[in-house]
Amino acid sequence: MALIVQKFGGTSVGDIERICNVAEKVKREVDAGNQVIVTVSAMAGITNQMVEYVEQVSSLEDAEAFADYDVVVSSGEQVTSGLLALRLRSLGIPARAWLGWQIPFRTSRTHGKARIEKIETDAIRESMANGRVAVVAGFQGITEDNRITTLGRGGTDTSAVALAAAFGADRCDIYTDVDGVYTADPRIVPRARKLDLVAYEEMLEMASLGAKVLQTRSVEMAMNHGVKVQVLSSFEDKPGTLLVREDEIMEKEQITGIAYSRDEARITLSDVADKPGISAAIFGPLAEANINVDMIVQNVTPDGKATDVTFTVARGDLERAVKVLEDNRDSITFQNMHTDDGVAKLSVIGVGMRSHAGVAQQMFATLAEKNINIIVITTSEIKVSVLIDEEYIELALRALHTAYGLDAVVEKG
Amino acid sequence: MALIVQKFGGTSVGDIERICNVAEKVKREVDAGNQVIVTVSAMAGITNQMVEYVEQVSSLEDAEAFADYDVVVSSGEQVTSGLLALRLRSLGIPARAWLGWQIPFRTSRTHGKARIEKIETDAIRESMANGRVAVVAGFQGITEDNRITTLGRGGTDTSAVALAAAFGADRCDIYTDVDGVYTADPRIVPRARKLDLVAYEEMLEMASLGAKVLQTRSVEMAMNHGVKVQVLSSFEDKPGTLLVREDEIMEKEQITGIAYSRDEARITLSDVADKPGISAAIFGPLAEANINVDMIVQNVTPDGKATDVTFTVARGDLERAVKVLEDNRDSITFQNMHTDDGVAKLSVIGVGMRSHAGVAQQMFATLAEKNINIIVITTSEIKVSVLIDEEYIELALRALHTAYGLDAVVEKG
Numbered sequence: 068m069a070l071i072v073q074k075f076g077g078t079s080v081g082d083i084e085r086i087c088n089v090a091e092k093v094k095r096e097v098d099a100g101n102q103v104i105v106t107v108s109a110m111a112g113i114t115n116q117m118v119e120y121v122e123q124v125s126s127l128e129d130a131e132a133f134a135d136y137d138v139v140v141s142s143g144e145q146v147t148s149g150l151l152a153l154r155l156r157s158l159g160i161p162a163r164a165w166l167g168w169q170i171p172f173r174t175s176r177t178h179g180k181a182r183i184e185k186i187e188t189d190a191i192r193e194s195m196a197n198g199r200v201a202v203v204a205g206f207q208g209i210t211e212d213n214r215i216t217t218l219g220r221g222g223t224d225t226s227a228v229a230l231a232a233a234f235g236a237d238r239c240d241i242y243t244d245v246d247g248v249y250t251a252d253p254r255i256v257p258r259a260r261k262l263d264l265v266a267y268e269e270m271l272e273m274a275s276l277g278a279k280v281l282q283t284r285s286v287e288m289a290m291n292h293g294v295k296v297q298v299l300s301s302f303e304d305k306p307g308t309l310l311v312r313e314d315e316i317m318e319k320e321q322i323t324g325i326a327y328s329r330d331e332a333r334i335t336l337s338d339v340a341d342k343p344g345i346s347a348a349i350f351g352p353l354a355e356a357n358i359n360v361d362m363i364v365q366n367v368t369p370d371g372k373a374t375d376v377t378f379t380v381a382r383g384d385l386e387r388a389v390k391v392l393e394d395n396r397d398s399i400t401f402q403n404m405h406t407d408d409g410v411a412k413l414s415v416i417g418v419g420m421r422s423h424a425g426v427a428q429q430m431f432a433t434l435a436e437k438n439i440n441i442i443v444i445t446t447s448e449i450k451v452s453v454l455i456d457e458e459y460i461e462l463a464l465r466a467l468h469t470a471y472g473l474d475a476v477v478e479k480g
Numbered sequence: 481m482a483l484i485v486q487k488f489g490g491t492s493v494g495d496i497e498r499i500c501n502v503a504e505k506v507k508r509e510v511d512a513g514n515q516v517i518v519t520v521s522a523m524a525g526i527t528n529q530m531v532e533y534v535e536q537v538s539s540l541e542d543a544e545a546f547a548d549y550d551v552v553v554s555s556g557e558q559v560t561s562g563l564l565a566l567r568l569r570s571l572g573i574p575a576r577a578w579l580g581w582q583i584p585f586r587t588s589r590t591h592g593k594a595r596i597e598k599i600e601t602d603a604i605r606e607s608m609a610n611g612r613v614a615v616v617a618g619f620q621g622i623t624e625d626n627r628i629t630t631l632g633r634g635g636t637d638t639s640a641v642a643l644a645a646a647f648g649a650d651r652c653d654i655y656t657d658v659d660g661v662y663t664a665d666p667r668i669v670p671r672a673r674k675l676d677l678v679a680y681e682e683m684l685e686m687a688s689l690g691a692k693v694l695q696t697r698s699v700e701m702a703m704n705h706g707v708k709v710q711v712l713s714s715f716e717d718k719p720g721t722l723l724v725r726e727d728e729i730m731e732k733e734q735i736t737g738i739a740y741s742r743d744e745a746r747i748t749l750s751d752v753a754d755k756p757g758i759s760a761a762i763f764g765p766l767a768e769a770n771i772n773v774d775m776i777v778q779n780v781t782p783d784g785k786a787t788d789v790t791f792t793v794a795r796g797d798l799e800r801a802v803k804v805l806e807d808n809r810d811s812i813t814f815q816n817m818h819t820d821d822g823v824a825k826l827s828v829i830g831v832g833m834r835s836h837a838g839v840a841q842q843m844f845a846t847l848a849e850k851n852i853n854i855i856v857i858t859t860s861e862i863k864v865s866v867l868i869d870e871e872y873i874e875l876a877l878r879a880l881h882t883a884y885g886l887d888a889v890v891e892k893g
Contacts, residue, residue: 083533083536083537086537087537117559120496120559121562124566124567124570125567125569125570126570129569131576135576136566137562138558138559138561138565138579139562139563139566142555142556142559145555146555149534149548149550149552149555150533150534150552153534153540153548154538156538156548163544163547163548166551169627
């Protein structure tokens with residue numbers, strides 16, 4: 068008898084018919100002799116509706132306000148957990164709903180984006196020992212002083228992985244509206260292939276680069292606790308993609324996938340005085356303003372007296388970043404500032420990179436062949452990222468997908 | 481400094497604008513130097529939506545299913561309590577939402593219609609001592625083993641009165657969509673008057689007779705604990721109706737109000753053998769089938785050998801009642817059964833009846849004058865009820881309202 072954690076996202080429980088469909092999927096695992104813990108999101112659209120209500124009554128100035136924000140936005144998962152438990156019982160499967168406070172599912176006090184501290188397992192274990200499927204409201208926990216918290220958008224992925232880790236589950240199945248993780252976004256690259264296996268580290272890079280299949284935190288947590296996560300479709304009946312340790316992938320491809328993000332804006336400061344401490348002068352004030360800086364390059368000017376600094380921020384932060392830099396112009400001592408919010412980041416990712424040389428070179432050559440200019444390059448052990456003009460993004464994605472041999476073999480009819 | 485409990489019903493918090501309006505009403509009490517506990521219903525329509533969802537996934541066969549029913553249907557009050565607390569804070573009034581389990585608000589295990597056992601006051605008192613308005617989610621509590629319960633439809637009235645009793649509040653203001661308790665339904669009797677005072681006992685009769693201003697249980701509880709309840713409008717700024725002890729009403733009118741109920745059906749069994757135990761034979765099986773019987777009359781036939789029995793049930797129970805009686809025909813030994821679901825009950829109510837004679841006679845005379853036939857009569861110390869054809873109900877209400885001198889004096893322009 069295996070212990071399986073199943074997670075169903077907002078579109079998977081989007082209406083009553085779909086909740087009934089989810090119950091059938093749970094029933095199948097139970098009928099196969101497994102113990103099941105299910106965790107669910109709110110019905111699609113409900114959490115957005117709640118956030119909208121909150122924003123209409125409050126500007127959420129103080130941290131304490133976020134405690135009541137969490138009371139409101141956690142309600143959607145309460146509803147779906149209750150409905151799913153009821154549906155299961157109608158199918159003859161004993162079940163009960165569990166809210167964060169009933170478990171209890173302990174978190175930090177950072178309302179709106181709490182971190183999980185400890186999941187007590189006794190109460191649920193006892194209920195499961197009595198043959199009941201546990202249907203856990205996702206996304207929510209409680210603080211030490213019994214206030215409701217939420218885990219941030221997409222938090223039910225993290226709830227699921229944390230439950231799997233706490234209960235030592237044999238597998239954590241994340242049911243969603245796509246049937247797995249792809250080599251690239253199939254809406255842009257028609258020949259993208261579904262991956263059977265992907266390494267945690269790769270998934271982490273993909274998740275943080277905008278492949279919105281899993282919340283980044285959930286991947287981190289799965290990696291740290293060795294949780295065997297499967298991403299699969301709620302609407303089709305076939306295996307999905309399994310997240311595994313790098314050493315469990317026997318034959319590593321050079322590149323596993325290509326991710327992109329359009330949420331990028333570039334800032335270039337030119338003729339910055341080239342003296343020690345200049346990086347701190349630029350990036351310190353930005354960090355204080357809570358603006359995340361991503362890619363950074365610095366080039367010395369031909370005369371060697373000044374330097375040009377280019378970096379990227381999220382597009383929504385550009386305006387604030389410019390203001391912060393202008394306010395600190397005296398300490399930074401730059402001559403000109405250029406900005407561009409028409410850029411995008413493209414990344415090739417693969418643990419195979421560690422053992423294959425020439426991955427970056429292949430990327431640069433392919434882009435050059437298509438006359439696509441590279442603005443910034445950054446690399447890590449398992450990733451090469453470039454910043455390019457946004458208008459080339461589809462072309463670049465498809466060209467690289469072919470160049471790295473990722474294209475699906477089209478079957479002949 | 482007084483302690484005020486305020487309750488706002490579903491239409492009073494029906495949308496964001498109304499929630500903001502409610503916050504202003506709370507603020508006014510706080511600005512007047514009072515301590516405030518607010519309790520709120522779900523936004524109008526939400527609880528019905530939740531019940532509908534539940535009925536789509538489950539037939540609610542077993543008692544355990546109602547525990548998850550309560551998880552679902554209690555969510556609406558969670559949302560409004562959070563939103564109102566947030567709105568208050570935006571107005572500069574420190575506040576926080578309290579859910580049933582956080583208080584805790586202890587109830588019996590009768591999910592769906594739980595009885596209140598004990599409200600712990602320590603946590604809320606401490607929070608109020610720190611200057612925070614307590615915004616309590618109405619309608620909900622928890623059992624000893626930490627499962628959510630709900631108090632039945634209209635339960636937030638009972639939450640409010642119970643909070644007022646537990647905290648020894650100076651007043652319990654029930655804000656609703658009418659501006660008080662009337663001598664009769666103003667939609668039928670244009671000259672109905674709003675009452676300034678009404679005795680608990682009178683209100684109890686009116687509530688159970690279909691004047692749906694307050695949940696009956698809340699009136700009972702207010703009477704038992706001497707809670708000073710005021711019913712007033714959320715949408716107008718004027719005093720409402722105060723519920724008081726009978727001895728606090730100095731000048732008692734003969735009749736305080738006239739209530740009616742259309743939810744009535746009549747059953748007559750004729751030629752029932754007139755022998756001991758026949759009432760038990762009729763009403764025992766109905767009670768077992770959970771069918772409430774209201775008015776009962778029994779007349780012996782002219783020859784003295786048999787008897788006719790007439791009684792009323794709720795209209796929705798008529799079909800089931802007929803089946804139960806047919807199934808027990810042998811033990812009851814009746815000849816014929818006649819039923820009529822076109823009847824209505826009309827009641828004149830007033831504690832003044834105790835000291836005024838002729839109230840019933842006045843009623844019979846007035847109805848006779850209008851040629852309205854009385855089918856059944858029942859009386860209590862402070863009430864006379866008659867069953868009449870439903871089609872005469874408006875005519876009868878207006879005639880009695882005038883006859884008892886209840887008509888409002890129309891002001892001359």
